[in-house]
Amino acid sequence: MLFLYWSSYGNCFKSCRNGMSNRVTNSLCNKEMDVISVSSSRCNSEKLPYVHEVGIPPKQNLLKEIAGTVKETFFADDPLRHFKDQPRSRKFVLGFQAVFPIFEWGRHYSLSKFKGDLIAGLTIASLCIPQDIGYAKLANLPPQYGLYSSFVPPLIYAFMGSSRDIAIGPVAVVSLLLGSLLQDEIDSSENPVDYRRLAFTATFFAGITQVTLGFFRLGFLIDFLSHAAIVGFMAGAAITIALQQLKGLLGIQKFTKKTDIVSVMQSVFGASHHGWNWQTILIGMSFLAFLLVAKYIGKKKKKLFWVSAIAPLICVVLSTLIVYITRADKHGVQIVKHIRKGINPPSADEIFFSGEYLAKGFRIGVLVGMIALTEAVAIGRTFASMKDYQLEGNKEMVALGTMNIVGSMTSCYVSTGSFSRSAVNYMAGCHTAVSNIVMSGVVLLTLEFITPLFNYTPNAILASIIISAVIGLIDIEAVILIWKIDKFDFVACMGAFFGVVFSSVEIGLLIAVTISFAKILLQVTRPRTAILGKLPRTTVYRNILQYPDATKVPGILIVRVDSAIYFSNSNYIKERILRWLVDEEEKQKENSQPRIQYLIVEMSAVTDVDTSGIHAMEELLRSLEKRDVKLVVANPGPVVVDKLHASKFHEMIGEDRIFLAVEDAVPTCAAKMDSEP
Numbered sequence: 001m002l003f004l005y006w007s008s009y010g011n012c013f014k015s016c017r018n019g020m021s022n023r024v025t026n027s028l029c030n031k032e033m034d035v036i037s038v039s040s041s042r043c044n045s046e047k048l049p050y051v052h053e054v055g056i057p058p059k060q061n062l063l064k065e066i067a068g069t070v071k072e073t074f075f076a077d078d079p080l081r082h083f084k085d086q087p088r089s090r091k092f093v094l095g096f097q098a099v100f101p102i103f104e105w106g107r108h109y110s111l112s113k114f115k116g117d118l119i120a121g122l123t124i125a126s127l128c129i130p131q132d133i134g135y136a137k138l139a140n141l142p143p144q145y146g147l148y149s150s151f152v153p154p155l156i157y158a159f160m161g162s163s164r165d166i167a168i169g170p171v172a173v174v175s176l177l178l179g180s181l182l183q184d185e186i187d188s189s190e191n192p193v194d195y196r197r198l199a200f201t202a203t204f205f206a207g208i209t210q211v212t213l214g215f216f217r218l219g220f221l222i223d224f225l226s227h228a229a230i231v232g233f234m235a236g237a238a239i240t241i242a243l244q245q246l247k248g249l250l251g252i253q254k255f256t257k258k259t260d261i262v263s264v265m266q267s268v269f270g271a272s273h274h275g276w277n278w279q280t281i282l283i284g285m286s287f288l289a290f291l292l293v294a295k296y297i298g299k300k301k302k303k304l305f306w307v308s309a310i311a312p313l314i315c316v317v318l319s320t321l322i323v324y325i326t327r328a329d330k331h332g333v334q335i336v337k338h339i340r341k342g343i344n345p346p347s348a349d350e351i352f353f354s355g356e357y358l359a360k361g362f363r364i365g366v367l368v369g370m371i372a373l374t375e376a377v378a379i380g381r382t383f384a385s386m387k388d389y390q391l392e393g394n395k396e397m398v399a400l401g402t403m404n405i406v407g408s409m410t411s412c413y414v415s416t417g418s419f420s421r422s423a424v425n426y427m428a429g430c431h432t433a434v435s436n437i438v439m440s441g442v443v444l445l446t447l448e449f450i451t452p453l454f455n456y457t458p459n460a461i462l463a464s465i466i467i468s469a470v471i472g473l474i475d476i477e478a479v480i481l482i483w484k485i486d487k488f489d490f491v492a493c494m495g496a497f498f499g500v501v502f503s504s505v506e507i508g509l510l511i512a513v514t515i516s517f518a519k520i521l522l523q524v525t526r527p528r529t530a531i532l533g534k535l536p537r538t539t540v541y542r543n544i545l546q547y548p549d550a551t552k553v554p555g556i557l558i559v560r561v562d563s564a565i566y567f568s569n570s571n572y573i574k575e576r577i578l579r580w581l582v583d584e585e586e587k588q589k590e591n592s593q594p595r596i597q598y599l600i601v602e603m604s605a606v607t608d609v610d611t612s613g614i615h616a617m618e619e620l621l622r623s624l625e626k627r628d629v630k631l632v633v634a635n636p637g638p639v640v641v642d643k644l645h646a647s648k649f650h651e652m653i654g655e656d657r658i659f660l661a662v663e664d665a666v667p668t669c670a671a672k673m674d675s676e677p
Contacts, residue, residue, distance in 0.1 A: 051664035056645060057638040079394075101395070102159045105432060113431040120430035121438020123306060124167050124421045126313040128439060129446055131170075131421075131469060133336065133454065134462035137248075138175035138241065139413055140188035141199060144340040144451065146170050151443045152344055153403040153415040154436035160399035162392045164432050165383035166376065167421035167439065168403065172470050173237045174372045174414050176244070177505045178202060180259055181364045185357070198361055200408045201352040205365025207404030210373050214397025222374045226519070228486070229512035230374065231478045232493035236500025236508050238473035241466060248463030249284040251277025251332060261501050277332040283322070284460030287315045291468035305427040312465045319461040320454065334459045339451040343444060348409040368414050369404070371509070376400055376417035383426055420469055488519050527563030529576050531584075532602060532662065539663040541602070553666055555594050555673050557584050558634075560602040565613030574616040577601065578623060596629055598669040602662050604635040614647045621653060632669060634659045 060068075079098075083091050097104040128150050136146030150169040157168045178199065182188070188195040213219055243264045247255040252275045256267040291311050298308030322328070329335045352358050377393055384391035404414055425435055483490045492515035500508030530543040533550030541558060544550045552558075559577050563569060577599070584596060609617075621631050631653055636644065641658075644650050650658060659665035 051668060052660050054636065054641060054658050054660050055638075057642055079392075098395070100159050101162050102433065109432065109434075114434065116429040116431045117434040118438055120425050120428035120435040122442065123309045123428040124425050124435065125439040125442035126310045127421055127424055128167070128169050128418075129443065130312040130316045130462065130465050131418075132443075133339070133457070134466045135170040135172060135175040136413075137459075137462065138172060138244070138466070139170070139179040139199065140183060141179075141196065141413060142340065143336055143454070144447070145196075145199075145411060145413060147339075147443055147447055147451075148344045148410065149407060149412040149415045151440050151447065152410045152412055153407045154440040156403035156406050157399055158433040158436045158440075160395075160402055161433055162395050162399070163380040163384065163417075164387065164389070165422055165426045165430060166380050166417040166433075167425045168436055169415055169418055169421065169439075170413065171372075171375065171416055171418045172241050172466060173234060173375065173473070174368060174416055176237060176241050176259075177371060177509075178364070178368050178414055180505050181368065183257060185360050185364075194357070197350045197352060198357050198364075199413050200347050200350050200411070201357060201361030202364040202368060203404055203412065203414050204351050204408035205362045206369030206372060206414050207365075207401040207406075207408060209366045209369035210397050210401030210404065212401070213373065214394045214399075214401060217394050219377070219393045219397055222370060222377065224516060224520070225370075225374055225513060226489065226492060226516045228482045228489035228493040229496045229516050230378070231475055231482065232496030233500060233508055233512050234473045235475065235479070236497040237505060238470040239501050240505065241470045245463035245467050248334065248459035249281070249288070249467070251275075251280030251334060251460065253334075259504055277334075279328050279331055280333050280458065280460045283319055283328070283333065283458055284464050287319060287461055288464035288467060291315060291464055292471075295468055295471075302427060305424060309424045309428070312468075315461050315465065316454070316457055320457045323458050324456040328458070329456065336454055336457045336459065336462070339454050341447065341451045343447050344410040344412065346409060347411045351408060367506070367509075369401075372404075372414050372416035373397060373400060375419070379417040379419050379422050383422060386426070420472060488522075492516055492519065524563070524566070525568045526572060527561065527569055529562065529573065529580070530560045531580060532558040532560055534666070541662045541666075552584075553670065555596060556598045556600060556666060556669055557581060557596050558600045558602060558662060558666070560605065562605045564608040565606055565616065566608070566610050567612035570610075570612040570616035573613075574620045574623075577620060581624075581627070581629065597673055598630050598632055599624055600632040600634050600659075600662060600665050600669070602634045603637070603640060606640055607637060608639050609643050611647075614643065614649055617649060618652065630657065630669075632657045632659065632665050634662045634665045 082094050082098075086094065129147065132146030132150050133143040134146070136143045136149075139145075154168040157166075161168075179188075182195060182198055182202065186195045186198055213221065239261070240259050243261060244259065246252070246264065246268050250268065250271075252268065252271045254267075254271065254275065256263045258264070291308075294311035295308045298305045323333060323335060352361050377396060380391050380396055381393075400416065404412075407413070407415060428435075479490075479493060482493050492512060495515045496508050496512035498508075499511035530545065531552070532541040533544040533547070533552045534541055535547060535550050542550055543560070544552070557580065559580050561573055561577075563573075565573055581596065581599060587593075588595060624631050633644075633653065636658065644658070659668070
């Protein structure tokens with residue numbers, strides 16, 4: 001070893017003395033004399049090309065390593081960075097502002113901002129009032145509970161939320177999901193009191209779920225429901241909701257309580273001879289056409305967004321007047337009849353904290369809370385990116401959860417961010433969450449003074465408003481894009497869609513989650529591998545399928561692994577690499593090419609390796625030795641290098657066969673092949 005060291009030193013010294021311009025040798029002479037070794041320089045009597053040694057990361061303290069991992073997992077955004085080097089009084093103020101952001105941005109609030117928020121709040125109020133009455137019916141609750149849910153929760157969110165654009169209140173999908181799950185436990189028509197109490201219980205636990213996810217920074221769990229699954233689920237829910245509205249739109253009195261398309265259509269056509277009411281159909285279809293035209297105008301001309309925003313309220317006012325004047329309710333036109341006047345009564349004593357319905361309320365609340373949270377966070381992120389500001393996801397979850405906990409104690413059911421109202425809020429020029437306060441104030445006035453005027457509002461109008469609102473949930477362009485990008489995502493999308501439409505909302509949701517998890521498992525257990533070749537006139541090695549002009553190196557097979565190597569995929573990766581080798585050997589025999597002597601595993605995408613992965617690497621090494629093929633590792637990351645040394649694998653393979661990059665490994669292996677007899 002000492003002889004080789006001085007031989008290497010002497011060769012480099014001679015090169016410097018003779019004035020050679022070789023870059024590698026000069027670097028060795030001028031900067032790295034003190035660290036020259038056989039394994040690092042590879043500059044020995046065999047005249048192998050110089051390559052840099054693969055660095056071994058310094059050993060970390062175990063506790064620090066665990067702390068770093070936990071911090072990166074749960075506190076990647078460093079939420080306490082604002083508190084560093086601050087006096088205690090300032091920390092208290094910052095902590096208070098962190099819980100109630102309104103006291104931070106409120107200091108810079110101005111009259112010009114209030115004008116925008118006032119207009120936006122009035123606009124979304126005109127949209128939310130008729131929608132809330134209809135959505136309450138979706139949840140099988142009296143109409144006033146929809147209005148209650150647009151009074152208290154928006155106020156709580158305005159003080160605690162971090163989104164400037166999101167509009168809070170009941171939404172169609174959550175109302176339908178909650179109504180269907182509650183109906184499976186208690187019949188709302190036979191036992192309305194316990195049904196209402198279970199709704200409050202589910203709302204309470206939905207809020208607890210959301211606060212827990214936010215407080216413990218577990219928001220990443222909602223990301224397990226993929227975008228494709230959400231698109232399919234929303235589209236299926238939109239179809240289901242629209243079909244449910246045929247009862248009110250056609251004036252059918254006896255209607256199925258099932259939500260699947262087959263049962264609904266059987267109920268619709270079964271009542272066609274005696275159950276349809278032509279006056280109801282005339283009112284419903286006329287105003288539905290008006291709503292769709294208004295929506296088209298608002299979509300085509302952004303400046304006329306207010307047309308589609310106030311169209312539902314116009315429909316309610318006009319239809320109520322028509323029914324009242326013509327007394328159409330005496331001719332079979334079903335009306336709302338009575339909406340309780342006054343603000344939210346307390347309901348904390350109605351929540352089930354014991355008994356048989358406690359577990360049921362908890363289960364329903366967790367499921368509905370997760371869906372509501374997914375929708376709200378997606379909406380908040382969308383508008384935050386459009387206005388280029390940062391949305392703090394965990395704070396959002398705490399705010400949404402708190403408003404639902406308080407809401408459950410003030411006669412509200414699950415509220416979340418509404419996409420249609422948030423879009424109107426955005427286009428109306430809102431600046432802050434004050435628009436929610438304005439909307440809440442208008443709802444308060446409605447509850448106190450205007451609710452009696454809705455007594456003659458026909459149910460057909462509410463059905464028309466809901467149908468026109470949920471049509472926007474069917475995103476055909478997104479489905480086409482999903483098909484183009486990822487066929488497996490398309491399967492998840494269609495699975496969720498058909499599950500909701502042909503079975504139930506919960507079955508569709510279950511299918512969506514199952515397919516999403518199946519995709520994750522498939523990607524983890526069957527990672528991609530690729531054969532690399534050298535691009536012409538470069539030293540770059542890339543996938544030969546992506547770059548057909550890339551050429552393979554004679555006698556060397558280069559395989560890239562595109563995943564961490566864990567117990568779930570280690571055996572597959574080993575077998576897949578060996579299969580690549582067998583296939584290449586067969587091709588070379590057919591073409592009379594030299595046999596493969598080196599197999600280089602490119603590990604730049606291998607972020608980690610566990611015990612099973614190391615064991616698979618050892619088995620691969622032994623299998624290759626039996627075939628007289630040498631294993632070479634290129635570009636291992638710091639975690640992988642650390643574990644290769646901890647397991648002594650570097651001694652089994654040899655330090656001289658671990659390289660910094662493929663472009664270092666190939667010429668070295670080629671030189672060794674040339675030097676062999």
